[in-house]
Amino acid sequence: MxxxxxxxxxxxxxxxxxxxxxxxxxxxxxxxxxxxxxxxxxxxxxxxxxxxxxxxxxxxxxxxxxxxxxxxxxxxxxxxxxxxxxxxxxxxxxxxxxxxxxxxxxxxxxxxxxxxxxxxxxxxxxxxxxxxxxxxxxxxxxxxxxPGCYPTSVQLGLLPLLEKGLLPQQMLIADCKSGVSGAGRGAKVGSLLCESSESMMAYGVAGHRHLPEIRQGLSRAAGYAVDLTFVPHLTPMIRGIHSTLYAQAPDLKDDLQALYEQRFADEPFVDVMPAGSHPATRSVKGSNMCRIAVHQHAETGQIIVLSVIDNLVxxxxxxxxxxxxxxxxxxxxxxxxxxxxxx
Amino acid sequence: MxxxxxxxxxxxxxxxxxxxxxxxxxxxxxxxxxxxxxxxxxxxxxxxxxxxxxxxxxxxxxxxxxxxxxxxxxxxxxxxxxxxxxxxxxxxxxxxxxxxxxxxxxxxxxxxxxxxxxxxxxxxxxxxxxxxxxxxxxxxxxxxxxPGCYPTSVQLGLLPLLEKGLLPQQMLIADCKSGVSGAGRGAKVGSLLCESSESMMAYGVAGHRHLPEIRQGLSRAAGYAVDLTFVPHLTPMIRGIHSTLYAQAPDLKDDLQALYEQRFADEPFVDVMPAGSHPATRSVKGSNMCRIAVHQHAETGQIIVLSVIDNLVxxxxxxxxxxxxxxxxxxxxxxxxxxxxxx
Amino acid sequence: MxxxxxxxxxxxxxxxxxxxxxxxxxxxxxxxxxxxxxxxxxxxxxxxxxxxxxxxxxxxxxxxxxxxxxxxxxxxxxxxxxxxxxxxxxxxxxxxxxxxxxxxxxxxxxxxxxxxxxxxxxxxxxxxxxxxxxxxxxxxxxxxxxPGCYPTSVQLGLLPLLEKGLLPQQMLIADCKSGVSGAGRGAKVGSLLCESSESMMAYGVAGHRHLPEIRQGLSRAAGYAVDLTFVPHLTPMIRGIHSTLYAQAPDLKDDLQALYEQRFADEPFVDVMPAGSHPATRSVKGSNMCRIAVHQHAETGQIIVLSVIDNLVxxxxxxxxxxxxxxxxxxxxxxxxxxxxxx
Amino acid sequence: MxxxxxxxxxxxxxxxxxxxxxxxxxxxxxxxxxxxxxxxxxxxxxxxxxxxxxxxxxxxxxxxxxxxxxxxxxxxxxxxxxxxxxxxxxxxxxxxxxxxxxxxxxxxxxxxxxxxxxxxxxxxxxxxxxxxxxxxxxxxxxxxxxPGCYPTSVQLGLLPLLEKGLLPQQMLIADCKSGVSGAGRGAKVGSLLCESSESMMAYGVAGHRHLPEIRQGLSRAAGYAVDLTFVPHLTPMIRGIHSTLYAQAPDLKDDLQALYEQRFADEPFVDVMPAGSHPATRSVKGSNMCRIAVHQHAETGQIIVLSVIDNLVxxxxxxxxxxxxxxxxxxxxxxxxxxxxxx
Known part of the structure; x- marks a missing residue:
């Protein structure tokens, strides 16, 4: 023991x-x-x-x-x-x-x-x-x-692309939504039910402490200094992070679904959802799983990755x-x- | 002005x-x-x-x-x-x-x-x-x-009966459910979204400051010292109080619906709902209205009054x-x- | 297996x-x-x-x-x-x-x-x-x-008193608050988030299907036909039942805390909380536990039992x-x- | 009348x-x-x-x-x-x-x-x-x-930039979060409290009916066919839309705060918040106001506009x-x- x-x-x-x-x-x-x-x-x-x-x-x-x-x-x-x-x-x-x-x-x-x-x-x-x-x-x-909660969900969502060098120098965007438990158990007015339920707001747009951690991890994977815009949002729920990740890859011809499935095939705690899925944070509430779905718009090449975790697990x-x-x-x-x- | x-x-x-x-x-x-x-x-x-x-x-x-x-x-x-x-x-x-x-x-x-x-x-x-x-x-x-928030909803719900002397000496019960805004805007752990949402609990069962105020008001109306058991509950919502009031009147033959309608006929902010109704607190969210429904079980004579207000209005x-x-x-x-x- | x-x-x-x-x-x-x-x-x-x-x-x-x-x-x-x-x-x-x-x-x-x-x-x-x-x-x-969800929480909360014959013929009251999952996964307007969140309401005051089941169980325990007023409430949360149970025992001299602790001493899924407690439904969310607290007002003899379970567990x-x-x-x-x- | x-x-x-x-x-x-x-x-x-x-x-x-x-x-x-x-x-x-x-x-x-x-x-x-x-x-x-709910919040958030020609041909991104009332009062499983509260999810990533409406409005303002990635999210609250809008303008030297304030100076229902603000949807709950904050990262030129409305108002x-x-x-x-x- x-x-x-x-x-x-x-x-x-x-x-x-x-x-x-x-x-x-x-x-x-x-x-x-x-x-x-x-x-x-x-x-x-x-x-x-x-x-x-x-x-x-x-x-x-x-x-x-x-x-x-x-x-x-x-x-x-x-x-x-x-x-x-x-x-x-x-x-x-x-x-x-x-x-x-x-x-x-x-x-x-x-x-x-x-x-x-x-x-x-x-x-x-x-x-x-x-x-x-x-x-x-x-x-x-x-x-x-x-790792931090946001960095976990963002990195798992972007690693397969960066490790393969598929996102040449560009501004990536991570629009992240977190439940209020991410703010901890401290007695703060902003975390009161009456302040944070029935409402949605961004915070830390000018800079959040998880940004350098995310950059460090993504840059290691990519082999160059990755640039990222990171906007966290306070979401009216207890647990869960939903990261919506945007990258532009107009000429990308790879099968992203296969790329993600292969990358995480042996990972017990990363679940690549079927193509076209929209994972909900409640599907991981209380579990150690990260569920990911990857989308690419045929016309524009825009890649959208959805990555959800329970921030406390x-x-x-x-x-x-x-x-x-x-x-x-x-x-x-x-x-x-x-x-x-x-x- | x-x-x-x-x-x-x-x-x-x-x-x-x-x-x-x-x-x-x-x-x-x-x-x-x-x-x-x-x-x-x-x-x-x-x-x-x-x-x-x-x-x-x-x-x-x-x-x-x-x-x-x-x-x-x-x-x-x-x-x-x-x-x-x-x-x-x-x-x-x-x-x-x-x-x-x-x-x-x-x-x-x-x-x-x-x-x-x-x-x-x-x-x-x-x-x-x-x-x-x-x-x-x-x-x-x-x-x-x-008046306090609980006392308002409880008194309006019981006054018609007490003023008419219909509830001879007995233990009345007020089981009250309040939204979290009743606890104020102070930074307290118990009022955090992560502590008070997705949960229901009683508090102050041994004694709550609104009890003497309720007793004072009901006793004035009844003309004798009314006894009341008052149990407040913290409810996972921002606004609203739902008071469920219990009284026993086995031999009561009055038409309670008519009694309530007449008592509040000229009141702009008390709405006696049709017989059989179940008012929801959301029907008064942000409004100054108190909505009341009165029920009586034919067999047992048990009276149940439902009284809802917005605690902040x-x-x-x-x-x-x-x-x-x-x-x-x-x-x-x-x-x-x-x-x-x-x- | x-x-x-x-x-x-x-x-x-x-x-x-x-x-x-x-x-x-x-x-x-x-x-x-x-x-x-x-x-x-x-x-x-x-x-x-x-x-x-x-x-x-x-x-x-x-x-x-x-x-x-x-x-x-x-x-x-x-x-x-x-x-x-x-x-x-x-x-x-x-x-x-x-x-x-x-x-x-x-x-x-x-x-x-x-x-x-x-x-x-x-x-x-x-x-x-x-x-x-x-x-x-x-x-x-x-x-x-x-057993049904309400009947489980009400019976566990009242059994110790009824089995001992401590509540002679009287009207018991069960004021019960249930999360919306109790209404099932059917597509009903009343169970929509926009209808049931941020609101509290009673329902079925005139009669609910769990009433005969509760009466049957309590009567078996008491050895006589127990009478009960049962008012269920729809509470803005997913899971949980909070039953607030009222009985009058003006002359009761028993140590109720000890009575409850002894009755459930060997039960793996009933937790009698310390005297003065207010169990919250979140303390059993996702677990098979029933937590109970028993209160008695010294002056009036009024007994109040708080009993919480996860309705789905x-x-x-x-x-x-x-x-x-x-x-x-x-x-x-x-x-x-x-x-x-x-x- | x-x-x-x-x-x-x-x-x-x-x-x-x-x-x-x-x-x-x-x-x-x-x-x-x-x-x-x-x-x-x-x-x-x-x-x-x-x-x-x-x-x-x-x-x-x-x-x-x-x-x-x-x-x-x-x-x-x-x-x-x-x-x-x-x-x-x-x-x-x-x-x-x-x-x-x-x-x-x-x-x-x-x-x-x-x-x-x-x-x-x-x-x-x-x-x-x-x-x-x-x-x-x-x-x-x-x-x-x-106009539709999403299109209102997105257009008001981007119009000042597009009308001035400040966003030359590029992929704009609108990451939008809507309360569940946006799905209407129809009895659908996905809108049940038990399905949509305590959870966050994207939907319609492959295409949403509001996309062509947004494109039409933005293109009129810009004078060219604006391209936009639009990802709506179902957010666990009743009312409110929070649109987080991303545009890249590395060489932009304009004072965006002044631009927005001037654009909407005479508008009774658009409130440009002070620089650095994070409007919350609850600040417009039940009101006809749109509140907007505009941010620009000094280093990268990335523009982030936050635009909130009550979707029903x-x-x-x-x-x-x-x-x-x-x-x-x-x-x-x-x-x-x-x-x-x-x-």
């Missing part, structure tokens, strides 16, 4: 990790930390866990965390910078769900997060935890940066567990076989 | 007052206050008001407020206690949407609100602003306590304006003719 | 059975029928099942169904009446999710369903599938009538699988360990 | 016309037709109208309709083709909310609507009712084709009334001053 610790268990990615891990066949939950809720049973805060775990929140300590086989960080950015080295030194592996190790360029990170990068020395060994790209490195990694905690499974040689789908809740 | 001031314009009852008053034919909006947002145009905070008003938030002062004909308090409890006397002294009338003057018994108030009552001397002249009961007193009043700001209309001899429906937004 | 057939797989209880059964460790799905969708892969209709099953809809036949160990009926009422005998004769056991065998009194059934009862001869052996009451009979049964398909587990000697929780999806 | 008739009053645009017109100061509602509901009071179907109108549905007849000053068609496509001529001949003017007269090219219409065009002879006099473009023609028109019935006001020389805002319902 893998001994697991979780730092920062009071947010949505924390409780989602718990939802998945309490039923994971190879995992023993040892520690979950929260400074503010020390001593409180986790199930008192999240009653869906009643009967599934007796764990209580404790104060984070390198000792107890270091005694785990792997520690998940479900914390605001900056926390893993400060604590990861200690945990690694104590012998545990680290899977960080925050943005702390996603960008390889520390200066870029500092620009977008407005604070000094606190663990530049760890960047060389940090592996970007997108299994569909980095499965082999993940196997060996001590430190995983779990494949976009966060599920992908984190997928990484853990790979790191520890477990079956990649272990603990991740839930069928999406429909309706 | 009536010169109007609003104290505390940043919450939901404040913006709802503005929505109604900017189109009121007899009103001139003069002042709206907010200490925290001084100088900000109201329409910057509430973009639905762009093009409808140029007013800016100002710091509350007895001078500017006293220069109004009437001042609405859309504030947390305690604020009107502190400020109402000054405003009255300066010559304005006061319509308080908070709980500050709803209970005639100051000790009862202090018990439920856990603080000293700050304006006991004003209680004798405070009129409980339920026009269907107190229209004449409202006409003369300097100080109105606008008839349950707060609309009723406040209705009071103003009465106080100033305007047409009672002035500014309140909006049709509910359906769908 | 238990060979399972499903009759009528195109509705919400059908897809919910599939969601649960594709991950059930002891089940092999053999047949799923739908006359209208013959030949269509189930996962084409319900894309959440893509990758989980290759099953196609087929036309129902006694041959293929009879070759199963157990057949679930997820059909409109009347269908199981017509088909159950054939399936039983062929050697399969039957778990009926419809209302066809819930009422032991065929005349009562005919009154509420406005059609002749088509299988009166099967009534004597039909077992009412509420494991918390009938576990032993379920073990031996060939034919199970899975403990209120239908999950409970059906729980019955199957008991019938076949499997672990009762097999396939039913999902944690509720929160948020 | 203008005598008004409505053909087809049982859908969402019908009830929305009624909501607006019952409070319109210059209108007398004379006729509302529905074959299926003949004789039923309108307020029985739409209880929000109780107390606002006593009108009953009648069977459409050229006599009664022709006696009106103006007749609105809120009907499925094809109906106005068949009936408009008669109504015009009888002397009434026609405002058609359906697609029947939106496309000037009858062959294009037949291609998208799969049926013969039933009133080709009326096309020359049909005026496309977008007041921001065609106000003068509207004044004189006998027959108005009210500015996208349908409100715009229809705006046309009526212009046609009859009324104040353009008459009956259309409602403030959006927020929250």
């Amino acid at each position: 893998i001994k697991v610790g979780i730092v920062g268990g009071t947010g949505y990615t924390g409780v989602e990790l718990l939802r998945i891990l309490v039923n994971h066949p190879d995992v023993e939950l040892s520690v979950i930390t929260s400074r503010s809720e020390e001593g409180m049973p986790v199930a008192d805060m999240f009653p869906n866990l009643r009967g599934h775990t007796d764990l209580r929140f404790s104060v984070p300590s390198a000792d107890t965390l270091g005694a785990c086989d792997v520690v998940f960080f479900a914390t605001p950015h900056g926390v893993a910078h400060a604590l990861a080295q200690e945990v690694l030194d104590a012998g545990a592996r680290v899977i960080d769900l925050s943005a702390d190790f996603r960008l390889q360029d520390a200066q870029e990170w500092e620009k977008w997060y407005n604070q000094p990068h606190g663990a530049v020395n760890l960047l060389p060994e940090a592996v970007y935890g997108l299994p569909e790209v980095n499965r082999e490195q993940i196997r060996q990694a001590r430190l995983i940066a779990v 494949k976009g966060a905690s599920g992908q984190a567990v997928q990484n853990m499974n790979i790191m520890f040689g477990l079956e990649e789908q272990a603990g991740l076989r839930q069928v999406a809740l429909l309706p | 009536i010169k109007v001031g609003i104290v505390g314009g940043t919450g939901y009852t404040g913006v709802e007052l503005l929505r109604i008053l900017v189109n009121h034919p007899d009103v001139e909006l003069s002042v709206i206050t907010s200490r925290s947002e001084e100088g900000m145009p109201v329409a910057d905070m509430f973009p639905n008001l762009r093009g409808h008003t140029d007013l800016r938030f100002s710091v509350p002062s007895a001078d500017t407020l006293g220069a109004c004909d009437v001042v609405f308090f859309a504030t947390p409890h305690g604020v009107a206690h502190a400020l109402a006397q000054e405003v009255l002294d300066a010559g304005a009338r006061v319509i308080d949407l908070s709980a500050d003057f709803r209970l005639q018994d100051a000790q009862e108030w202090e018990k439920w609100y856990n603080q000293p009552h700050g304006a006991v001397n004003l209680l004798p002249e405070a009129v409980y602003g339920l026009p269907e009961v107190n229209r004449e007193q409202i006409r003369q009043a300097r100080l109105i306590a606008v 008839k349950g707060a700001s609309g009723q406040a304006v209705q009071n103003m209309n009465i106080m100033f001899g305007l047409e009672e429906q002035a500014g309140l003719r909006q049709v509910a937004l359906l769908p | 238990i060979k399972v057939g499903i009759v009528g797989g195109t509705g919400y209880t059908g897809v919910e059975l599939l969601r649960i059964l594709v991950n059930h460790p002891d089940v092999e799905l053999s047949v799923i029928t739908s006359r209208s969708e013959e030949g269509m892969p189930v996962a084409d209709m319900f894309p959440n099942l893509r990758g989980h099953t290759d099953l196609r809809f087929s036309v129902p036949s006694a041959d293929t169904l009879g070759a199963c160990d157990v057949v679930f009926f997820a059909t409109p009422h009347g269908v199981a009446h017509a088909l159950a005998q054939e399936v039983l004769d062929a050697g399969a056991r039957v778990i009926d999710l419809s209302a066809d065998f819930r009422l032991q009194d065929a005349q009562e059934w005919e009154k509420w369903y406005n059609q002749p009862h088509g299988a009166v001869n099967l009534l004597p052996e039909a077992v009412y599938g509420l494991p918390e009451v009938n576990r032993e009979q379920i073990r031996q049964a060939r034919l199970i009538a899975v 403990k209120g239908a398909s999950g409970q059906a699988v729980q019955n199957m587990n008991i019938m076949f000697g499997l672990e009762e929780q097999a396939g039913l360990r999902q944690v509720a999806l929160l948020p | 203008i005598k008004v008739g409505i053909v087809g009053g049982t859908g969402y645009t019908g009830v929305e016309l009624l909501r607006i017109l019952v409070n319109h100061p210059d209108v007398e509602l004379s006729v509302i037709t529905s074959r299926s509901e003949e004789g039923m009071p309108v307020a029985d179907m739409f209880p929000n109208l109780r107390g606002h109108t006593d009108l009953r549905f009648s069977v459409p007849s050229a006599d009664t309709l022709g006696a009106c000053d103006v007749v609105f068609f809120a009907t499925p496509h094809g109906v106005a083709h068949a009936l408009a001529q008669e109504v015009l001949d009888a002397g009434a003017r026609v405002i058609d909310l359906s697609a029947d007269f939106r496309l000037q090219d009858a062959q294009e219409w037949e291609k998208w609507y799969n049926q013969p065009h039933g009133a080709v002879n009326l096309l020359p006099e049909a005026v496309y009712g977008l007041p921001e473009v065609n106000r003068e023609q509207i004044r004189q028109a006998r027959l108005i084709a009210v 500015k996208g349908a019935s409100g715009q229809a009334v705006q046309n009526m006001n212009i046609m009859f020389g009324l104040e353009e805002q008459a009956g259309l001053r409602q403030v959006a319902l927020l929250p």
